[in-house]
Amino acid sequence: MRLTLRKAPGAVLLLTAPALLAYVGFVFIPVLLTIFYSLTDWDGFSPSYDFTWLENYRTALDDEVFRHALWVTLEIAASATVLLTIAGIGLAVLLNRRDRITRAYQAIFFLPIILSPIVSGFLFQTVFTYDGIGNSLLGSVGIAPVDFLGDAHWALATIVVVTVWQTAGFTMVLYLAALQTIPRELNEAAALDGAGPFRTFRHVTLPLLAPALTVNTVLLLIFFMRIYEYVVVVTGGGPAGQTQTLAYRVVQEGVNDNRFAYGCTLAVVLLVLIAILALAIGRLLSLRERRVA
């Protein structure tokens, strides 16, 4: 086949062109355009615009709403990633078997991820609204009602809870895949040497999970930096804009407030953050990996 591909340059074009066109036209060029427009003062519909270069970025530095959204985004991404890593590894260790009950548990924990974030958002919004089901359940065990969505801290916590609920099973699958690469003999040898389950986990399983930990942490962080749907549906950015995230601000500025160029500017910030996180954390954790090994 190597032979036939080389003989037919026309075939190469036919094989790659459709996908490449769609990707370049709808992903690559738009990224460049986002960067380009972030250097202008375009409102998105006027016939002309001027270059203001870094003016939008300077505006962003002084923009309290943006700074708060940035902080909220990092808070959600970090706490969701930490909780999911604990839940995912925990579930994977408990469910690293092949019997029927174990598989049923896996299927149950995994199920939420097939729902649209919009759907799970509405589900939790309904449960956690002030005179909703959550407070009714709390009331039945004698706990005073909590204003989950009316208080900024509780609202953020609720967003993190939906995130963890929906993604824990997926994280579990990521770590199950990693656990299955660890030879069973290692655990058995540790058990023979008299190590209990916790010591085996700490000294055998965990170090061997380090590479997976690197990849999965980056994956989750990058994924949650773009958190948007839960915010739209669960809190609507409220109370008083306290739970707006970066991706939420991008759409808000660019589409709803007609500040097109400024929306593009925040989008560039989001993209740069994701790129930095991917590079930095990948580097950091792979160093530690080497030390543990």
Add this chain to the structure above:
Amino acid sequence: MRRWGTFARHAVLLSAGLLFTLPLYIALIGAFKPTDQIVGSPLRPSPLSLDAIRKALDQPTFDIAAAYRTSILITVTAVALLLIVSSMIAYWIGRAPGRWPRRLELFLLLGLMVPPQVILLPVLHVLDWLGLLFTYPGLIVYDVGVYIPLAAFILSRFVAAIPPELEEAAGVDGAGPLRVFFRISLPLLRPALITLAVLLTIFIWNDFVNPLILLGSGRGETVTTGIYRSIGTYSTDYSSVFANILLVSAPMIVLYLLMQRRVIGAFAAGAVKG
């Protein structure tokens, strides 16, 4: 010691399992109960009725049947197109000699980092320029572009696993590369294509922000943008909310019940993208 460990394992799993199922249980029975019964006794599965479902199927603000048609049209077309074009490019990446395939793959992988919100604003203008703004074809071709990196990445691994001898034999028999691809390689990729189709179907059916912005308001609604626009008006009518949730998610839940292991496998395959 061992028996205690088994007990602890089951205790943890059972309580975690119940906690995770609780929201789903509330939504499921909530779709069949009147609202006052939902808040009053959220966990009791009675009295059940089909009123909320019937009401959800016939609501003035959200035509679920139309939303289903739109979502099915977009999902099926986009997934079909993606399977074709991504398997072609994946084939070249997985097979062609030299450095270019690897470079192309890296170029595509960059796209995995890009959140939709980063590109949506300019995409509005790209689609406008193509005359496809606020149309189904516009959203579909955009979906193709956005999911190419993931699809090509998953498939190229499978292409690389096909023994090249099969194709070489056909090549020696005088078949051109496209013929070899469609007659020999594509059928061999079938399991991978099914896995990918499952994954993309779930992603595109559940997609929210892209149809919300790229279809605009009033130009047809998918199930997700439809439920979003309608629920604002219903938000204290919990049984309506739950009925809508159930109706919107039903196809994906059925898909999951039918192909559970494959769905889980599909997400696992998709995750390797890091």
